[in-house]
Amino acid sequence: MILVTVGTEKFPFNRLMQWVDLLLKEGFISAEEEVIVQYGSCTIVPDKVKGYFLLPTNEFQNLLKKARLVIAHCGEGTIDVLAKNSVPFILVPRSDRFGEHVDDHQIELAEVLAEQGIPIAYCPGDLARFVLSPQAVRVSKVPADSYAYASSLLDKRFGSDPAAEEPILGWQNYLFSFWQKLTVKRPIFSN
Incomplete structure (x- = not known):
């Protein structure tokens, strides 16, 4: 099936x-x-x-x-x-x-x-x-793996209330952006 x-x-x-x-x-x-x-x-x-x-x-x-x-x-x-x-x-x-x-x-x-x-x-x-010719693969990182980590970074940077200091992107896009950066092992923030 x-x-x-x-x-x-x-x-x-x-x-x-x-x-x-x-x-x-x-x-x-x-x-x-x-x-x-x-x-x-x-x-x-x-x-x-x-x-x-x-x-x-x-x-x-x-x-x-x-x-x-x-x-x-x-x-x-x-x-x-x-x-x-x-x-x-x-x-x-x-x-x-x-x-x-x-x-x-x-x-x-x-x-x-x-x-x-x-x-x-x-x-x-x-x-x-x-x-x-289907082949099963293992996913090493999925979006959910990074959300808790990204949320903690957002809380540190913007506080726990997303409306208090709203980032340019919405939370979902912001979290997705973090997940992408974590997945390809690039730094999240650069100073």
Whole structure:
């Protein structure tokens, strides 16, 4: 069974749905293999799949355990969940250019993860190669690993109230920026 998930983002990720549909039509995914798609706000759902708008957490976890492989968007929460499981997965970053997110932070995250050896799909061919030969990988650092550390640094720098001395970026972007810098082992602040 293949599990495809796009998370809960309010922007449709129809490009990924079209890629999965193409893999099914071209036979890269066997017609006999069950494909379960959590499609969220997508307005396109591939033919011949079991589609769910959202999946309850326990049901999602059960499907992860049964899956042969996972195709997922490159969301921080999704990466945290996938890293805790041994199922092979490939990430597809959402792009601002296609109206899939507000910016390109998923592409930036994908670039950092690719340096760790995490499979990333930038085109249907990348997905096809992975589906034909999936390999489990170990994620050495996930976004959640760095949030507590980054939060403590933010508290030291700005105080415990984020509104008291608001940083230029929002907390999420600020934490993501810290996580990127920690992951690639560059200094966080330079004087």
